Amino acid sequence: MTVDTCDLARRVRIHALRMTSLGGSSHIGSIFSMVDIIAVLYGKVMNINPNDPKMPIRDRFILSKGHAGAGVYATLAECGFFDISRLSEHYQDGSDLSGHVSHKGIPGVELSTGSLGHGLPVGTGMALAAKLDKAEHRVFVVLSDGECDEGANWESIMFSAHHKLDNLVAIVDYNKIQSLATVEETLSLEPFTSKWEAFGWSVREIDGHDHDAIENACKALPFVTGKPSCIIAHTTKGKGVSFMEDTVLWHYRSAQGTEYEAALAELETNV
């Protein structure tokens, strides 16, 4: 079955807008910046089976930037892992669907995250296990740019290169804005590509909203045999809603009232 990943991404954005609006939760900008990446991963790249979420040969996906969890919940629901109606429980009293992604009671979520810098170390262990088991599946970890401040990531980056884990893929959602200001103003990551390369990874930079570019990069994995792969995806925070794009504000703000209506209108017409 061919998935229209552009339509999947559009639907996920609409779900995420509704979920964060209903619950009054933050991070819609962070969700929108990575929606295209996960839509292509789930729609075209990863070997997954919603009817058997723990299928041993599945590719593993970890959202290390757990604050964008609504995007993963929405994607999983759209892919058939659970009923779309459950999305309205997000961030509500008594719900399993926490603001930061959680695995408990939610089919398809491999790892609960929320504190930054945890996903890549766990993904490294999964990739190492796959190598030891001579298994063919891959481990995809999506990180935020701000989370690359965390030292634990660099421990993993060093380890996974040393152990030649070419089944491990880190995708950095490089939207250039973190919690209080731009990445440049906070803790500059540049020269970012060179840093990963210096640590022994093979790196490609792509436009993180260009579905063909995402798919083509993933088709080329591993970029170099014997090296873990990093995709630095240049993205726009808040992508898809004009007034949310490229602002710190929408890291936190939840769309309500006329803002919600305006955002929904843009997403619905943006086919």
Added chain:
Amino acid sequence: MRDHFIAGLTKLAEQDGRIMIVTGDLGFGVLTNFADQLPNQFINAGVAEQNMTGMATGLALEGRVVFTYSIGNFSTLRCLEQIRNDACYHGVNVNVVSIGGGFSYGALGISHHATEDLAIMRALPDITVLSPSCDWEAEQCARTLVDTPGVGYLRLDKSSPGNTGRSSEVFELGKARTLSEGSDVTLLTAGGILEEVLAAAKILGEREIHARVLSMHTVKPLDGNAVLKAARETGGIVTVEEHTVSGGLGGAVAEVLLEEGVMPRFFHRVGLRAGFSSIVGSQKYLRKRYGLDAETIVKQVLSCMSRR
């Protein structure tokens, strides 16, 4: 204690390919045999405990039984959030091993004094906390941790009273071991400091004070029945730990007594009370210096008994 545990674990790992050791670049001479014999079950993560613990979780999510290994606070406090969020929350069989409980590395300074670990680790949800009190218990902990689902913490001590296991004795998780019967007071302990407790019980015995000695090797889940029985039958409860008195074994025992409404005639916690242990020295010296040695334990028991 450490060597007995590793010997026990190595035997199990030879038969069970799921078992892995992931070390934070420590274990010179200790892990060599394991690494040589079972290279696919051994990883040196380097001096990087956060990745060590997160990676251990990843391996365990894929079906491995993983033991992380380092000294003192490095395998616990340095990567506490990885233990909590990654390992405990996902309920994986990751077992955090800390060698050098208490003052095992006393001369190295406060960075190497593991004196809050029991309190901190036992506060985590979904974790088993073991602090074996002798070589036999340490060896038994290997099997127990492999067989117990979920996260385990194992505090190993350089000191040990040797082997207190009796022939045909079976080690049971969460069951206190009675090492000496007595009816006048109960000394409850966890860790190699049992050697001081046994020496204290002997001195008390010479004064016709018969102390019950319990090894509370499982700090969590604590054997509450043994605690309540001790309070009811001996009246006096004294806990002894090479650890702060805040929230460790003594705290756990107090919680059980108060919640069950059982008031012993007297209750006292022997442990560290004031500030950091900035004075250094051997484990033996520091126990004396900070009031954890047999003589001080005896004094505390006598003082408690004289006041009530």
